[in-house]
Amino acid sequence: xxxxxxSSKLIRGEHSYGQVTDQIAGLVxxxxxxxxxxxxxxxxxxxxxxxxxxxxYLLVRGVxxxxxxxxxxxxxxxxxxxxxxxxxxxxxxxxxxxFLLHQEWRTSIxxxxxxxxxxxxxxxxxxxxxxxxxxxxxxxxxxxxDTMDLWPQFRSxxxxxxxAVSTYLxxxxxxWYIGMIPxxxxxxxxxxxxxxxxxxxxxxxxxxxxxxxxxxxxTAYLLLAGLATPLVISVHSVVSLDxxxxxxxxxxxxxxxxxxxxxxxxxxxxxxxxLGIPLRHFYKLQDYITLKHLENCAMLLLVTGxxxxxxxxxxxxxxxxxxxxxxxxxxxxxxFGKYWPAYWILVACNVVTPQxxxxxxxxxxxxxxxxxSIIINIGMWAERYVIVVTSxxxxxxxSAWHNYRGTFWDWAIFTGSIGLFLFxxxxxxxxxxxxxISELRELLHxxxxxxxxxx
Amino acid sequence: xxxxxxAEFETPEDLVKAASAAYSFxxxxxxxxxxxxxxxxxxxxxxxHDSVALITxxxxxxxxxxxxxxxxxxNVIDYPINVAGHPYFSWPAFIPVTFELTVLGAALSAAxxxxxxxRLPKPWHPVFNSMEFSRASRDRFFLCIKASDPLxxxxxxxxxxxxxxxxxxxxxxxEE
Numbered sequence: 001x002x003x004x005x006x007s008s009k010l011i012r013g014e015h016s017y018g019q020v021t022d023q024i025a026g027l028v029x030x031x032x033x034x035x036x037x038x039x040x041x042x043x044x045x046x047x048x049x050x051x052x053x054x055x056x057y058l059l060v061r062g063v064x065x066x067x068x069x070x071x072x073x074x075x076x077x078x079x080x081x082x083x084x085x086x087x088x089x090x091x092x093x094x095x096x097x098x099f100l101l102h103q104e105w106r107t108s109i110x111x112x113x114x115x116x117x118x119x120x121x122x123x124x125x126x127x128x129x130x131x132x133x134x135x136x137x138x139x140x141x142x143x144x145x146d147t148m149d150l151w152p153q154f155r156s157x158x159x160x161x162x163x164a165v166s167t168y169l170x171x172x173x174x175x176w177y178i179g180m181i182p183x184x185x186x187x188x189x190x191x192x193x194x195x196x197x198x199x200x201x202x203x204x205x206x207x208x209x210x211x212x213x214x215x216x217x218x219t220a221y222l223l224l225a226g227l228a229t230p231l232v233i234s235v236h237s238v239v240s241l242d243x244x245x246x247x248x249x250x251x252x253x254x255x256x257x258x259x260x261x262x263x264x265x266x267x268x269x270x271x272x273x274x275l276g277i278p279l280r281h282f283y284k285l286q287d288y289i290t291l292k293h294l295e296n297c298a299m300l301l302l303v304t305g306x307x308x309x310x311x312x313x314x315x316x317x318x319x320x321x322x323x324x325x326x327x328x329x330x331x332x333x334x335x336f337g338k339y340w341p342a343y344w345i346l347v348a349c350n351v352v353t354p355q356x357x358x359x360x361x362x363x364x365x366x367x368x369x370x371x372x373s374i375i376i377n378i379g380m381w382a383e384r385y386v387i388v389v390t391s392x393x394x395x396x397x398x399s400a401w402h403n404y405r406g407t408f409w410d411w412a413i414f415t416g417s418i419g420l421f422l423f424x425x426x427x428x429x430x431x432x433x434x435x436x437i438s439e440l441r442e443l444l445h446x447x448x449x450x451x452x453x454x455x
Numbered sequence: 456x457x458x459x460x461x462a463e464f465e466t467p468e469d470l471v472k473a474a475s476a477a478y479s480f481x482x483x484x485x486x487x488x489x490x491x492x493x494x495x496x497x498x499x500x501x502x503x504h505d506s507v508a509l510i511t512x513x514x515x516x517x518x519x520x521x522x523x524x525x526x527x528x529x530n531v532i533d534y535p536i537n538v539a540g541h542p543y544f545s546w547p548a549f550i551p552v553t554f555e556l557t558v559l560g561a562a563l564s565a566a567x568x569x570x571x572x573x574r575l576p577k578p579w580h581p582v583f584n585s586m587e588f589s590r591a592s593r594d595r596f597f598l599c600i601k602a603s604d605p606l607x608x609x610x611x612x613x614x615x616x617x618x619x620x621x622x623x624x625x626x627x628x629x630e631e
Contacts, residue, residue: 017490017594143525151529155538160551167555171562178566182592186490189589205576208583209591211474211487212505213573215497219507220569224562227515231558238551441594442491445467 006448010105012287017441020288024437025183025190027283028430036282041426047419054412055130063133065409072392072404077131079384080414083267084124084421085165085239086260086380089232090268091117092172095179096228099221104446105296107439108288111183112279112429113272114176119424120271121169123417128161130413157241164238171231175224178217181207182438236264243387250330250391253318259311266304266350267380269297273373275425277366279434288435291364298363301376305354308383312351326396334390338403342382342389349379456629458581459484459601460612461588463622467493470596473619474499477600480615484604488582488597490590510568511561518560522553581629587622599627 005014058065068075091113098106129138141162143152152159184204191197207213240260243251273294280289319327334343353375356362363369389404406414428434464470467489474487478501487496497503526549530536535543570576582588582599591597598616600607616624 021593143529151534153536154526154530154552155541155545155548163552163555167559170559174562174566186592189592201578205570206578206580207575208580209488209490211489211493211496211500212502214489214492215502216505216507216569216572218492219505220565223508223511223565227558227562234554438491445491
């Protein structure tokens with residue numbers, strides 16, 4: 001008996017439940033040698049080795065190999081931390097907020113975006129840890145009954161941050177895994193080789209698609225989406241409080257929490273495009289990740305880009321309107337001081353570049369979108385560099401001023417963390433279903449009903 | 456030993472119709488399987504309320520209360536430090552961590568509560584003995600009437616299911 005083909009607005013062409021299952025599961029169960037994946041994997045592995053090498057050297061020699069010192073004690077590691085956490089936000093935005101808003105187009109992109117979140121947050125968590133003077137004591141940040149009879153200082157945003165980021169990582173992991181269980185069952189049932197059946201069988205936990213199970217599953221999924229929504233807003237707000245709780249000029253501002261959250265979603269959607277465009281190309285997923293999906297991401301980039309631009313303007317305005325000479329100096333120093341290149345990169349990448357997305361021609365031109373997404377990634381890194389470095393290097397006392405520069409090891413750790421991210425992402429792509437298959441089937445089903453309703 | 460009678464359908468609509476017919480006939484030990492959640496299916500077999508939300512509420516509340524008490528004990532009772540002249544019990548500063556651990560407690564109990572209520576992980580189950588059943592995670596819809604149902608041996612069972620477009624109707628055994 002032939003399976004029925006169903007067409008949908010959000011999926012190109014006509015597909016059946018069986019065919020979408022086989023195609024997405026086949027990407028994982030087919031173990032034949034894939035040269036392009038393998039070369040990318042080796043490439044990311046080399047960068048991962050840069051991270052291992054430089055972190056090892058860091059542990060041997062101490063944090064002095066990095067550019068950080070007093071007054072700029074934060075430097076690259078915190079710039080990288082904020083950048084990576086921010087990237088993670090788009091994954092949760094797609095999987096939780098767009099789910100609550102019934103945005104069906106999230107279906108094709110939520111799985112890999114959530115994976116992106118996990119790996120980005122993993123890279124982020126590494127950064128503040130290795131910039132501690134003695135990284136092996138990072139666990140002092142956690143409340144545990146220790147022999148020193150000490151507790152973390154719960155009035156400090158830095159401690160809030162530990163809780164925010166670790167909760168975020170845990171909840172993202174749970175959300176991602178729970179969402180994947182029905183697909184793991186599909187993989188178990190599609191696998192031909194014994195070892196695959198065993199691995200996916202264990203991971204699927206015996207999921208059999210029972211109606212009672214589905215009902216509880218849907219309740220749990222909805223609740224997790226509802227919980228992840230305020231969580232994702234809270235994480236970058238807490239990150240911004242690390243800055244605003246200090247009285248350092250350029251940091252001590254009430255606009256920081258919303259400004260950071262918008263910036264996080266902005267950079268996250270840029271990364272979704274940076275990863276999604278090659279994925280759809282190399283795995284021939286144009287039917288599922290359509291131009292419509294890319295265009296929607298581009299529109300979100302434009303919206304969040306405008307919010308970020310507004311925040312830049314308000315920062316400048318408040319510095320002038322507030323009349324504080326230190327605040328005024330920070331703004332002028334950012335644009336025309338020693339760090340002017342970072343500032344103007346920020347303006348060019350985050351303010352000017354997104355304006356091209358007003359045009360539908362740009363939003364639907366895939367290579368151009370890819371290019372814009374990379375530019376925005378760079379711009380958002382520059383933004384965090386400007387925030388961290390310009391303020392710290394020029395605070396209230398000119399005798400304490402000091403110029404900061406990232407060293408070779410700073411750059412090595414940063415590029416190495418990109419290697420770690422790509423390495424984990426490539427492993428994910430090869431071993432787990434990169435599109436939520438059961439949700440695709442559900443989408444086809446609801447579309448089928450709609451089509452029949454019209455007849 | 457027989458576990459039950461498994462009927463295979465091509466569309467979710469057929470499954471829902473057959474499931475409600477079986478339920479209204481009087482079958483209670485029935486289970487339906489589908490490759491994606493089908494809206495009316497759980498109701499059709501008489502499953503209306505799940506307690507995942509309640510478990511989540513309890514988990515979230517526990518997480519939040521414990522977090523707040525921990526911070527109060529740590530920074531007020533066990534090791535009070537004067538920070539910028541704030542009172543020791545400066546509770547607004549304890550809210551972010553309380554919020555995070557509320558979410559953590561709720562999320563953990565939503566996920567593990569759902570798995571526990573579903574009796575998962577359970578890698579093996581008699582329904583997997585059915586050859587056709589591997590398509591329950593692909594494109595087929597199944598209805599299983601368990602042998603433990605008092606009406607299982609009723610002759611009407613064939614007649615009841617015969618009215619629908621069945622792809623297969625087979626007994627599922629408990630042993631291999």
